[in-house]
Amino acid sequence: LEYASSIWDPGHSTLVTNVEAVQNRGVRFIYSNYHRTASVSSMKTSLSLPLLSLRRKISRLRLFYKIYYFNASLKDKLFLNPAYISSRIDHRFKVGIPHCETSAYNDSFIPRTSSEWNHLQASLAAIPSLDLFKETLTNHFC
Structure with a gap:
């Protein structure tokens, strides 16, 4: 997700949401927490991951x-x-x-x-x- 991100950075909100969803899935993988009620935001905060x-x-x-x-x-x-x-x-x-x-x-x-x-x-x-x-x-x- 970081490779050449300064050039391909999407400007449309739908595309930004899709890219953020990849990070959200990665955070769920790191914590091995796939429950749909689990807060991905709190997991990202505990990892100190910015958007x-x-x-x-x-x-x-x-x-x-x-x-x-x-x-x-x-x-x-x-x-x-x-x-x-x-x-x-x-x-x-x-x-x-x-x-x-x-x-x-x-x-x-x-x-x-x-x-x-x-x-x-x-x-x-x-x-x-x-x-x-x-x-x-x-x-x-x-």
Whole structure:
């Protein structure tokens, strides 16, 4: 479920539910508890398992961070310059969000993650180390 999840992350709620169901079955397997009245949520909590959608979001933001800071040629090809940066509500690391004609494209990696990147706190987007970014991002969302 983790392999390339930053790219194939589904945007439609039905698909997200289907992917989460796989994790739920895995949790039931770990505990060997297949009773239909057993709470999968409490089992996931006791294992400290975050939602897969949250793990995919963190994975997408980490990949975005890597491209933004460590791959200038790919950054220039994939990321647009922002039309406007507000000194009051935006951070200086803001990127432009491409215009999307379809919801499928809107839910794809670049538009979706660009928007999430722009909504990060400036202090989070400015972290100079990938490991520290991952740790801070995980603490921020979990």
